[in-house]
Amino acid sequence: MKRKTVLGPATLFFLIWLLLLTAIPALLILAVSFLSRSPQGELLYEATLSNYARCFHWLYIRVLFKTLGLAGSATLTCLLVGFPVAYFLARSAGWLRQLGLILLFIPFWTNFILRVYGIVSLVGNHGLLNQLLLKSGLISEPLQILYTPIGVYLGLLYNYLPFVVVPIFSALEKFDNALREAAYDLGASRIQTFLRVVLPNIKEGVLIGSLFVFIPMLGEYVIPDLLGGAKQIYLGNLMVSQFFTAQDWPFGAAIAGLLSLFLILTILLQNKWQKTGVQHA
Amino acid sequence: MFLQLESLSKTFGSFRLEPFSLQVLQGEFFSLLGPSGCGKTTVLRLIGGFEWPTAGKVLLDGQDITALAPHKRNIHTVFQRYALFPHLNVFENVAFSLRLQKVAKHALQERVLRTLQLVQIEDLQHRRTPQLSGGQMQRVALARALINEPKVLLLDEPLSALDPELRMRMREELKALCKKVGSTFLFVTHDQEEALQLSDRMALMKDGKCLQIGTPKAIYEDPVDPFVARFIGPVNEIRCSIGDEQNGALLLVSELGNFKAKKNGVALPKEVTLVLRPEKMRLLRQRSSTQENLVEGEVQELSYLGSRTEYNVKTRQQTLKVFEQELERSKKRNLNVGDRIFLTWKPDDAILFAKECTT
Incomplete structure (x- = not known):
C-alpha cells in the first residue's frame, strides 16, 4: 500500500508561519537591496547593484572583520566554558543532572533585555564588580568594561552559553561509555581517550553548538547596542543604523543580504564537511 | 596457579558479590555462567580493572594486579556490544593500541595484518566499522583485544548479539582460537549450552555467589544443588x-x-x-x-x-x-x-x- 504524503495540520501551520514571517520578509529585504534611494531617504524603484558595491568599502570590511573576531572569540570561549559544563551534566545522573539542566535554563525565564541590563548593572562603573574591587583595594578607579568590546563580549558569552552546552550535552549523552573503557583497556590515557575516541565521536555536537552561537552572534544587535553603548559598531547595529538612523534601507538590506549569503555558505560547507567526514574518517 | 582470585568481593548499591575465589589455568577456556544479575560481569570487570574490589586480590602469574590500571594488566577485554570505535576503520580499530605505543609503521602494518588473518577478516581492513555485520564486528573486537597477545582475554557475552546460526559457528571458532593463541579465555555467558560446549571448566553463579566450579560434565552430572541442576539443563x-x-x-x-x-x-x-x-x-x-x-x-x-x-x-x-x-x-x-x-x-x-x- 502506498502511503500518501498528506501535510498534517501542524506541518501546514508551520509552513504558513514560515512563509509569512520568514520567507516573504527575507525576500522583501532582498528586493529592497537592489533598489535606489533618493537623497531624502525615499525608496526609488530603480534597480542597481551599487548598494552591494558599497559594502566592500574598507570601512565596512573592517566592521565585518571586527564582528567576525568578536563572534569567533566569543564562540571559542563559549566552547571552552560550555564543554566542561556539558561533560559534567552528561556524566552526572539523576537529580544532579536534572538540577544542572534546570539551572542552565532558569535565566531564560527572564526577559532577554532585562538579562542584558543585568550585565550592565554587574559590570558598570558603579556596578557590583567594580564596587567589590574598589572596596577590596585591588583597584583605585573603576574598570571600564561597559561600553567596550569586552563588555559586548561578556554579554554575548553570558547569553549564548546554554546554546553551546545543549548540543554537546546530547552528543555526549549518546556517546557509548563502553568505548571509553575499550580505549583504557587498550592503553589510552584519559587525555588520549578524550582526543582519540571521545572528541571524534562528538564532533558533530561541537560543530552544531558552535554554529548555534556563532551565527546569531554575527547578527546580534541588542547586546552591542546596550553593552557597547553604540560606540562599538558591529554588523548588527550597522544594519539597524542604516535602516533607522541613516534612512538608507537599500544599503542596510544589502548588508543583510551579504550576511545571509555568508551564513548559508557556512552551513553548506559544514554539511559537506560532515558528509565527507563520514566517508573518509 | 595462573590467574587467581582470592576472596574477591564487591558491594555497590543493593548488590553484593560474595567473597569469590577462583583459580584458572594457563590457556584454559573458563566460563562464568549464571542468570542476569548474578555478578558474573562484575567478576569480569574486577579482573579487567574496570571496577575496584571492596576486598580481596587478583593475582596474575603470581603478581598482585588488583590495583593496576586496565591496560597495565596484560589482560584485554572483548566488550558485550564490541565497543568498536565508530570513527575508525577496521585496520585502525585493531591498530589502536599499537598507535598509542608508537609502534613503527612497518611492524604495525605486519602485526595488524597477522591478527586480522588470525580471525579471518584481512579483506575487511578498510571497511568502516558501522557497516560491518554482527559476526564481522565480533571478529574485529577479537582482533583488537588479541593484538597485544594478552595473557588473559575477557569475553563479556560476546555471542549474545549474533543470530543463532552464526553463534554456533563462532562458538567453534572461539574454542579453536583459544587453543591457537594460548591465552586464557575467561568467558561470561547466561547461555548454559554455550558454557557447556566451550568451557574446559566453568563456574556457576547466582545472586553474587559462586555455587559450583567444575568441568561441564561434572556440573551437569553432579550438580551441588537443585538450582544448579535446573540451570544447567x-x-x-x-x-x-x-x-x-x-x-x-x-x-x-x-x-x-x-x-x-x-x-x-x-x-x-x-x-x-x-x-x-x-x-x-x-x-x-x-x-x-x-x-x-x-x-x-x-x-x-x-x-x-x-x-x-x-x-x-x-x-x-x-x-x-x-x-x-x-x-x-x-x-x-x-x-x-x-x-x-x-x-x-x-x-x-x-x-x-x-x-x-x-x-
Missing part, C-alpha cells in the same frame, strides 16, 4: 522421603511409587527431592517385571526433533519430561498422544537433594 523433580537403606542403596518412598537410588555419601535429611534428567529416563512400551524404578503414565505431548523425541508423560501425580534418542529407524513402535507407557531409570542416574525450604 532440563530436570524432573520428584518429592520423596527416605525409607530404608539396603546394601549401599537408598529406598525412596514417593507418591509415584517406591524407588531405589545410589547413596552418594552426602548426609541427607528424611525429606528429599529426586532429580532426574529427561535423557537419562527410558520409555517402555509395555510393563517390564524386571525393571526397578518403574512409573506408569500416559503420553500427553510429544515433539519430534529428528535426533530425539521429547515426551511429556502424565503420571498420577505430575508430568515428567523424557527425551528418547531416535537410535534405530523403525525399531521401536511409534507412540501417540494418549498411549499408556512406563518410565524407568537406573538408580545411578538419580540425583538426590535435601528438600528445599523455599521456592
